[in-house]
Amino acid sequence: MDVSGLEAFIQIAECGSFRRAAEAMRLSQTALSHRIKKLEQDVGVTLFQRTTRSLVLTQAGQDFFPKARDALMRLNQLYEGLKREGRQARERVSVGCLGSVGERFLPGVLREFRQRYPRVNVVIYDEPAQALRDRVANGDVQFALTILGAQLWTQKSRALFEEDFVAAVPVGHPLAERSELSWADLVGHPLARVSTTTSHGFILSESLSKFGDKLDWAYEVQRVNMAVRFVVTGIAITVLPRMAIPLSDEIRVIPITAPLIKRTIGIIARNDGPLSAPAQHLQRMLLRAIAQEQEAAAAG
Numbered sequence: 001m002d003v004s005g006l007e008a009f010i011q012i013a014e015c016g017s018f019r020r021a022a023e024a025m026r027l028s029q030t031a032l033s034h035r036i037k038k039l040e041q042d043v044g045v046t047l048f049q050r051t052t053r054s055l056v057l058t059q060a061g062q063d064f065f066p067k068a069r070d071a072l073m074r075l076n077q078l079y080e081g082l083k084r085e086g087r088q089a090r091e092r093v094s095v096g097c098l099g100s101v102g103e104r105f106l107p108g109v110l111r112e113f114r115q116r117y118p119r120v121n122v123v124i125y126d127e128p129a130q131a132l133r134d135r136v137a138n139g140d141v142q143f144a145l146t147i148l149g150a151q152l153w154t155q156k157s158r159a160l161f162e163e164d165f166v167a168a169v170p171v172g173h174p175l176a177e178r179s180e181l182s183w184a185d186l187v188g189h190p191l192a193r194v195s196t197t198t199s200h201g202f203i204l205s206e207s208l209s210k211f212g213d214k215l216d217w218a219y220e221v222q223r224v225n226m227a228v229r230f231v232v233t234g235i236a237i238t239v240l241p242r243m244a245i246p247l248s249d250e251i252r253v254i255p256i257t258a259p260l261i262k263r264t265i266g267i268i269a270r271n272d273g274p275l276s277a278p279a280q281h282l283q284r285m286l287l288r289a290i291a292q293e294q295e296a297a298a299a300g
Contacts, residue, residue, distance in 0.1 A: 003075070005039030006068050008032055009047060013057060013065050093279045094123040096132040096144030099224065100244035101265060105145075105293075109285045113278075120278045129199035136268050142279040143269040145286065147199045156271040160290050163241045165204065165261040168227075169252045170234040182258040183211060190218035192227045192236040199263075200224070204239060207261045 012021040012032070022032045040047055047061035057065060097106065102124065110122060125135055125144075132144040136155055148157055167186065169176045175185060194200045205212060219236055221227050227238040232250045241263055245253055267283065269275065275283065 002035075002039050002042055003072075005035050005042070006072055008035040009039055009061075010065070010069050010072060012036065012048065012055070013061070017055060091119055092121045092123060093276065093282055094125070094141045095279070095282065096125040096127060096135050096141040096146065098129065098132070098146055098265070099126045100241060101145045102126045104243050105286055105289050109282070109289050113282050113285055116281060117278050122282070133268065136270060139270065142275050143267055143283055145265065145267055147203075148264045148266040148268070149199070155268050157266050157268045159264050159266040160287070161294050162262045162264050163243060164255060165239055165263070166242050166245070167254045167256050168231045168238045168240060168245045169254055170231050170237070171250050171252060172234070173237070173252075175237070175254070176252045178254055181254050181256050183208065183215070183256060184258070186237065186239075186256075187214050188216065190216055190236045192219040192221060192230040192238045193217050194224055194227055194238075194240070195220055195222050198222070200240060200244070203263055204261065207259065 008021070008025070008027075011025055012018060015021040015024060018029050018032055022029045025032065027035075036048065043064075045060040046058050047064065049056050049058050106124065113120075113122070123141075125132065125141055127135070129147040129149065132141070132146040133155070135141045136144050145160075148159055167175070167181055173189075175181060175189070178185070193204065196202055196205045208215075219227075219230060221230070224240060224244045227236075227240065228245060228251070230236040231238050232248065239256065242253065245251065267287070274280070
């Protein structure tokens with residue numbers, strides 16, 4: 001479809017003059033005449049009856065004018081709508097993260113990101129690992145910080161750091177003053193675990209194998225916050241990744257060895273296209289913040 005020809009035809013019909021139409025479109029009259037000539041050749045009919053003193057629409061032109069004007073108006077509306085969608089897509093970044101990882105790194109990074117991209121909205125999905133893998137696969141998020149495991153073939157991943165599972169012990173508990181624990185030390189003490197349907201629970205279940213049956217899993221909860229609450233109230237010990245345990249004067253965090261159980265945190269994204277510029281910038285900032293903390297930890 002000759003859109004430029006349609007625009008010229010409508011402008012001339014509305015102005016009633018090649019000269020005025022050319023001025024309105026900021027074209028030379030010669031260029032405008034070429035557009036109309038090409039349009040008339042394409043459709044196979046004459047649209048204007050031209051003399052040295054007058055310009056009128058032919059019958060075909062009169063019939064075509066309102067339809068062409070409406071069609072071009074609809075096309076412009078579609079085009080402007082598509083541009084708005086494009087702007088909205090550019091002005092929004094959606095990311096996924098495990099709750100504990102997001103709480104650790106996102107606030108500081110997002111404060112700096114906001115200074116660089118004040119008009120970009122950031123949507124954060126702080127969800128379990130499986131949900132984050134699904135959101136990356138579906139395109140709901142542009143990338144996610146999560147536990148690395150069996151990624152989908154449509155996803156690329158990069159390992160960032162490993163994190164130990166540790167014991168959160170109530171202050172005043174017989175084990176609270178220990179500098180290190182073995183899993184055998186936990187036998188006989190009420191424990192609260194996050195459900196084995198979650199990534200945390202699954203890692204523990206798989207790593208402990210049959211030894212896990214010797215432990216007194218007195219409580220099973222669905223969320224980390226509830227397990228931590230059980231520790232604060234003194235009714236149980238829980239075992240969680242170190243970042244998942246909040247700083248509290250009512251909790252002692254103690255390493256567990258024999259075996260040492262870890263999870264690998266990394267970043268995943270779809271492998272079928274580049275990230276938007278704001279998403280790339282946010283990802284780089286997160287990677288830098290994580291690297292700086294790992295370097296500080298190693299130095300310490």
